[in-house]
Amino acid sequence: MRSRFLVFILSFALVWSAAAQKPGRPQVDPSTVMQLGTNFSYYNRDHVRLSEDFTAYNEHNKKISKLQFLEALTSAKYLPLHLTSAPGSWAYKLYPFKGHYDKEVADITAQFAGYELDHYKCEGRKFPAFKFTDLNGNVYTNANTKGKILVLKSWFIRCQACNLEMPELNTVVDKYRNRKDILFVSIAFDSKASLIKFNKRKGFKYAIASVPETYIEQKLNTNMYPTHWIINRDGKIVKRTNEPDVMIEAVGRLAGI
Template identity: 40%
Template sequence: MPEDGEPEYALASITSDFAHYWNYHDRYVKLYRDFSAIDEDGKTIKKEAFLRKLTSGKFLPLLIHTENSGGSYKLVKIPAHIAKDGCAVIAANAKTELRYFKMEGKPIPAFNFKDINGVEYSSANTKGKIVLFKCWFIGCSTCVKEMPELNKMVEKYNNRKDILFVSLAIDDKKPLQEFLTKTKFEYATVPGQDKYMTEKLKVAAYPTHFLINKNGILVKTVNTETAISEVLEQLAVQ
């Protein structure tokens, strides 16, 4: 077992080719967490500085063994043999993470929605409640695939009237109604929110999930149901 400060995985094994690297990245790189950040020289730096360096396309985040619950990552130069495939992908991912990190701790952009059943959700009437936004559209296969797990999450917190699950869809009301007659989805669903998602929330990929605390402050932005569950568990006990 690695000691503190040592890599969890050998760099050579996870960068034998880009497919191996991305499998590692997808499973173990959780940049939404409050991790310990280490630069390429082994010095501790702030998370924002770490993400900015990643956006250069010159580095990858290597998971380092630590007792910190958020994990620890060190910047490592991208090996030349995967640079052609990897630089742009790693940089683009980091740019998204940096954009959302800079939104954390700030009020979620003002909203006033009406779902397909006529129920209103606004910045005012959701104060005092934890709010989850799922951003999606019908043609997004990943968005649809995660719905059964999201339904389980809604059921888990069914007795918590202070937690609201709201989905913001690109699609109009009628196609959403037709879709929801065939696919079970327990979130409240708001139609026609392309402009709010792209202009206000800066969503660039789907699905994207925003977790907002009882004061209307954005806590985290994530893109998997596992990450949602992790962050929501922390929020639910505060």
């Protein structure tokens, strides 16, 4: 009797495991998404979150790594097809561009996949050497931020997207104001005098430091603004993203909230 029971349990586990590996259903009709740039824009806004940790499948429904998935997307041959998944999780399948489709959709997909691939490759790496001096004279370095969570933003004054997210970021700073182990620092390539004048009007609550544009674009290897880095207590990059909501979620996980 016991052996039969064990066989039943093992059989059930194998069936359950196989079902868990099977991709879910498409959330949208991919042919509609691929036909028009406007359709893709709405789809990208509502369904594409490639900065998240997600389950990835190739076009043959075989599970692949996130790295393999993003690399394939940069070829402009695939749409990231959003699949049904468990609440709080994400799943995508490589869906080939075929038939009648808007080539611009394929090109934009490849471009954004390239950005996300660059972000993903940063994860787990040590953050480059730095020494930032904010507008109040406070100095931040690799050494004196070790043991703390560093939330870093790169931006510049005339960047509209950078300005639009500041009220939301101020709310995040307020949320963690009693957490001395979490630092919010921003770096911009505008002059110190310009940043002081700007912040008297704007009231951005991150510490603000003026740095050379070459530091951001060559040392940190990005020319996308804004860009957010979440750096853990060991000085390693946990997440790099252009999306504030992705950054906020990552900080919450790291902070244990």
